[in-house]
Amino acid sequence: MKLRLIEKSDLDLFVQNLINDYQVDGVKRKEGSFLYGSIKSPEELCLDFDCTVIPPKKYFLPPEETLFQFTSSPALQVTPVMESNPFILFGVHPYDIKAINQMDRIFARGVPDPHYLKRREAALIIGVDPTKVAPRSFWADMGAATVSEGFDLMLTDIGESFIVEIGSNKGRSLLEQHAKPRPATRNEARERVGIRSRISHICKKRGFAFPKREIPTLLEHSWKKFFWEEQASKCLSCGTCNLVCPTCYCFDVQDNIDLDLVHGERVRRWDGCLLHDFAKVATGENFRETRASRYRHRFYRKGLYLFRLLDDMACVGCGRCASACLPDIADPVNLFNKLREDEK
Numbered sequence: 088m089k090l091r092l093i094e095k096s097d098l099d100l101f102v103q104n105l106i107n108d109y110q111v112d113g114v115k116r117k118e119g120s121f122l123y124g125s126i127k128s129p130e131e132l133c134l135d136f137d138c139t140v141i142p143p144k145k146y147f148l149p150p151e152e153t154l155f156q157f158t159s160s161p162a163l164q165v166t167p168v169m170e171s172n173p174f175i176l177f178g179v180h181p182y183d184i185k186a187i188n189q190m191d192r193i194f195a196r197g198v199p200d201p202h203y204l205k206r207r208e209a210a211l212i213i214g215v216d217p218t219k220v221a222p223r224s225f226w227a228d229m230g231a232a233t234v235s236e237g238f239d240l241m242l243t244d245i246g247e248s249f250i251v252e253i254g255s256n257k258g259r260s261l262l263e264q265h266a267k268p269r270p271a272t273r274n275e276a277r278e279r280v281g282i283r284s285r286i287s288h289i290c291k292k293r294g295f296a297f298p299k300r301e302i303p304t305l306l307e308h309s310w311k312k313f314f315w316e317e318q319a320s321k322c323l324s325c326g327t328c329n330l331v332c333p334t335c336y337c338f339d340v341q342d343n344i345d346l347d348l349v350h351g352e353r354v355r356r357w358d359g360c361l362l363h364d365f366a367k368v369a370t371g372e373n374f375r376e377t378r379a380s381r382y383r384h385r386f387y388r389k390g391l392y393l394f395r396l397l398d399d400m401a402c403v404g405c406g407r408c409a410s411a412c413l414p415d416i417a418d419p420v421n422l423f424n425k426l427r428e429d430e431k
């Protein structure tokens with residue numbers, strides 16, 4: 088693996104050069120929180136954040152998008168709407184890259200989703216290793232402290248400079264054309280290993296009290312437990328835990344028809360399995376009418392159903408759900424540890 092190094096004093100120039108040539112989005116500080124947004128000058132970009140409120144999934148699966156427009160007269164005509172302008176996403180933590188890698192697999196399987204895949208293809212991802220750990224994060228326990236793929240460049244802050252790992256040929260060209268890197272020395276590469284290990288150690292203070300590979304079996308034996316009723320009794324069915332989760336990707340599809348009854352469009356919007364109407368069908372029946380059944384479904388989805396597909400949990404340990412849930416019942420660490428205790 089070839090590592091490069093950029094001096095911190097040269098980083099602003101790198102970012103400015105990228106802004107001159109590309110649409111650049113990255114993490115910005117706003118009233119004590121961190122949010123992804125458009126970066127218009129290097130000073131706006133924040134790389135020492137702990138966790139953003141909303142994950143970067145919105146760049147590939149927007150909260151709302153038009154899939155196609157149609158007209159029914161004189162003959163049915165359907166025009167796909169594909170938005171895929173090239174852009175750079177600067178400052179994505181490894182756990183969020185792991186989530187994007189999972190989404191890539193999901194949206195490419197079966198009938199591939201051209202809307203997601205086109206946006207993904209148009210993106211250059213510049214990752215950054217975390218320097219801080221959010222209070223509810225447990226990404227180190229989820230094997231998401233580092234990633235080996237899914238980025239074009241990966242930056243690690245080693246003090247006066249950033250080590251840069253090249254993840255793709257596009258990343259290599261981007262770096263060579265827009266920055267002044269030099270090869271990293273062995274000592275600098277070793278520093279990166281030490282820094283990564285220290286931050287992982289801090290993050291490991293939160294995690295499962297048992298091996299996470301046991302979670303699918305634990306869930307297979309827990310379907311009928313009163314436990315779910317108890318846990319879900321405080322649930323507000325607000326769906327926030329779904330919306331802030333980097334691995335939740337469910338959406339609803341709706342046709343909007345103009346008053347002329349000839350033109351219209353099909354749109355899709357984020358949906359969430361905790362919302363009351365998520366499993367409601369056209370006849371009015373709701374397959375998950377109760378809060379407990381919806382709440383249980385979310386954890387089965389993360390720890391069993393998607394586990395079977397991905398051979399890994401559909402949770403990367405960002406802790407966003409735990410931080411955002413008002414009654415504090417969405418945290419996978421607390422939930423699975425309690426479920427395991429209940430099993431004994």
Ligand code: SF4
Nearest residue numbers: 322323325326328412
């Ligand atoms: S678990 Fe928490 S965040 Fe999720 S729907 Fe219930 S109250 Fe809202």
Ligand code: SF4
Nearest residue numbers: 332402403405406408
């Ligand atoms: S379930 Fe919670 S901790 Fe896991 S990836 Fe989703 S938001 Fe992050």
